[in-house]
Amino acid sequence: MTAVLFDFSGTLFRIESTHAWLSGALAGTGTTLSGPDLAATARALEEAGALPGGAPPARVPEELAGVWEVRDESAQLHRAAYTGLSRQVRLPDPGLHDVLYDRHMTPDAWSPYPDAAEVLGTLSERGIAVGVVSNIGWDLRPVFRAHGLDRYVDAYVLSYQHGIQKPDRRLFSTACAALGSEPGRTLMVGDDRRADGGAAALGCAVHFVDPLPVSERVSGLRPVLDLLR
Known part of the structure; x- marks a missing residue:
């Protein structure tokens, strides 16, 4: 060879755990969730498969099926696929979906x-x-x-x-x-x-x-x- x-x-x-991913994103924006809400939201994001490099989705929503299949062919498709999965979960601020995506690209993650x-x-x-x-x-x-x-x-x-x-x-x-x-x-x-x-x-x-x-x-x-x- x-x-x-x-x-x-x-x-x-x-990649870091879904709980650490969510906690880091929240801390970066000054947003807080109670302990039980943080744990429940992290579990929901993990089930949705929203963390790139983390667990795969339990189910890919029909409206995301096409982009999911080709998600790694461009930066735009990758972001659309994973923020689309993230948006299946309700967060305190809609802007957090992009914050979460941006965090997973950082070395600390x-x-x-x-x-x-x-x-x-x-x-x-x-x-x-x-x-x-x-x-x-x-x-x-x-x-x-x-x-x-x-x-x-x-x-x-x-x-x-x-x-x-x-x-x-x-x-x-x-x-x-x-x-x-x-x-x-x-x-x-x-x-x-x-x-x-x-x-x-x-x-x-x-x-x-x-x-x-x-x-x-x-x-x-x-x-x-x-x-x-």
């Missing part, structure tokens, strides 16, 4: 998995090229920079910048070309068997991790290093 491609959410990083720096650093030391391939609607580079991981990444291939979503093999092909690696000598690491598994159609090897909370997955990425020996 000459290169490894990584998914972002659930693979290298994990994300935590790297405990072994992410170790694994990426080891790959860099071994001369293995690293790419990040993500279905996403915004630029995640600031998250990597804020957590000190950007120095290990040689290329970012983000769906919204190409108008293509995983599992479309073209997104993986773009990543391999950016790294100068042949698909047959490239490993894709992700948490979504459908989306990330699309790399196999291009000829890449694929390895899956569990998108567990950070505290519950301390060494989930380390097996990648064994696969490259």
